[in-house]
Amino acid sequence: MLEVTELACLRGDRMLFADVALTVQAGELVRIAGPNGVGKTSLLRLLCGLAQPEHGQVSWKGQRLERTRERFHREALYLGHAAALNDLLTPLENLRFAAACHGLGVDAGRCELALERIGLGPQRDLPAKVLSQGQRRRVGLARLYLSENVPLWVLDEPFTALDVAAVRDLADWLDAHCAHGGMVVMTTHQDVPFATPMRTFDLAESAC
Numbered sequence: 682m683l684e685v686t687e688l689a690c691l692r693g694d695r696m697l698f699a700d701v702a703l704t705v706q707a708g709e710l711v712r713i714a715g716p717n718g719v720g721k722t723s724l725l726r727l728l729c730g731l732a733q734p735e736h737g738q739v740s741w742k743g744q745r746l747e748r749t750r751e752r753f754h755r756e757a758l759y760l761g762h763a764a765a766l767n768d769l770l771t772p773l774e775n776l777r778f779a780a781a782c783h784g785l786g787v788d789a790g791r792c793e794l795a796l797e798r799i800g801l802g803p804q805r806d807l808p809a810k811v812l813s814q815g816q817r818r819r820v821g822l823a824r825l826y827l828s829e830n831v832p833l834w835v836l837d838e839p840f841t842a843l844d845v846a847a848v849r850d851l852a853d854w855l856d857a858h859c860a861h862g863g864m865v866v867m868t869t870h871q872d873v874p875f876a877t878p879m880r881t882f883d884l885a886e887s888a889c
């Protein structure tokens with residue numbers, strides 16, 4: 682379980698939000714909602730230990746994040762809203778690099794399958810710089826097809842730039858993850874048809 686208590690976030694000299702309390706249980710799909718600039722990305726980064734809160738704490742399976750960092754990083758996957766690709770590498774090389782950085786230890790065959798699964802089979806050996814925006818997005822999302830055993834997925838705008846079929850396909854994959862006891866925390870400005878009942882956490886209610 683992911684648990685957040687009394688969380689406050691300072692960005693520059695501005696307090697974005699305070700007193701955020703949130704729990705995410707196995708099998709849950711939680712959407713962090715709110716207008717542009719309210720602090721959704723900032724909250725996701727705090728949840729993953731990528732930034733420090735001004736106040737409050739984040740716990741994973743009953744332990745404060747700072748005390749269980751190694752375990753947490755094995756058990757959580759964060760995908761930011763920007764496709765962090767090396768333009769000179771191919772989608773296959775980018776995916777293998779990202780997987781290795783995350784300690785997934787996956788082989789080329791599994792990465793090739795993940796790229797096929799996300800619809801990038803034909804582009805897998807092209808340099809990333811020639812990919813369209815939607816294809817760049819898919820390279821990052823392909824990690825989800827290597828991460829069935831990673832319980833917590835934290836996703837910042839995963840549906841941006843995807844076409845209708847890809848949105849449907851990704852929604853099905855997130856549903857399947859939750860159905861198998863995984864957890865998804867995400868932001869999206871799109872209406873996505875999930876089968877899993879989605880809980881919405883409106884960050885605007887905690888805005889300062």
Ligand SMILES: Nc1ncnc2c1ncn2[C@@H]1O[C@H](COP(=O)(O)OP(=O)(O)OP(=O)(O)O)[C@@H](O)[C@H]1O
Nearest residue numbers: 692693694697715716717718719720721722723724
């Ligand atoms: N390093 C920083 N220094 C100062 N302000 C920052 C910094 N990073 C982000 N901000 C500000 O914090 C606020 C929240 O940004 P954040 O990206 O978390 O919002 P968001 O809710 O995800 O927005 P969007 O819906 O547009 O993606 C914004 O006003 C942004 O300008």
